[in-house]
Amino acid sequence: MQSASSKSWSFDETELAHLRRCVALAAEAIDAGDEPFGSVLVSADGTALAEDRNRDNTGADQTLHPEFQLARWAAAHLTLAERAAATVFTSGEHCPMCSAAHAWVGLGRIVYVASSTQLVTWLSELGLGPAPVNPLPIQQIAPGIRVEGPIPQLTEEIHALHLLYRSKL
Numbered sequence: 001m002q003s004a005s006s007k008s009w010s011f012d013e014t015e016l017a018h019l020r021r022c023v024a025l026a027a028e029a030i031d032a033g034d035e036p037f038g039s040v041l042v043s044a045d046g047t048a049l050a051e052d053r054n055r056d057n058t059g060a061d062q063t064l065h066p067e068f069q070l071a072r073w074a075a076a077h078l079t080l081a082e083r084a085a086a087t088v089f090t091s092g093e094h095c096p097m098c099s100a101a102h103a104w105v106g107l108g109r110i111v112y113v114a115s116s117t118q119l120v121t122w123l124s125e126l127g128l129g130p131a132p133v134n135p136l137p138i139q140q141i142a143p144g145i146r147v148e149g150p151i152p153q154l155t156e157e158i159h160a161l162h163l164l165y166r167s168k169l
């Protein structure tokens with residue numbers, strides 16, 4: 001039987017390209033010395049409007065998550081209708097802080113490559129303890145958001161980036 005977490009989603013090439021860009025941004029974050037997370041904010045017609053990567057180390061601020069930055073960008077630049085019709089593609093499932101910011105500014109769908117549950121498993125396999133914030137699923141923070149993920153065909157790339165980042169510490 002297939003569980004919800006192993007459900008395979010289908011995306012067109014444009015959406016897969018946005019997801020691959022998230023993976024590339026996560027790799028860029030490692031090159032800069034930050035944790036491997038990247039996100040892209042996409043309009044209803046499929047146009048990438050803004051992107052960011054994690055900057056927690058280089059920005060000396062552990063709240064500099066790309067999903068949080070994109071929520072703020074959306075609040076500053078998009079109408080409420082544009083936000084609701086937009087999609088945030090992201091390498092890793094939103095943390096509770098970012099889920100809340102996403103919902104507070106009225107953004108729409110989220111597509112993530114790797115789930116928070118997967119990240120916790122990978123980090124625990126490296127002997128790394130729990131984060132200071134519980135890894136609650138997006139739906140527990142923002143029940144009105146349409147959420148899709150994980151994306152099996154890209155998940156292992158994100159796993160590899162987390163292993164690479166930890167190997168550099």
Ligand SMILES: [Zn+2]
Nearest residue numbers: 065095097098
């Ligand atoms: Zn976050």
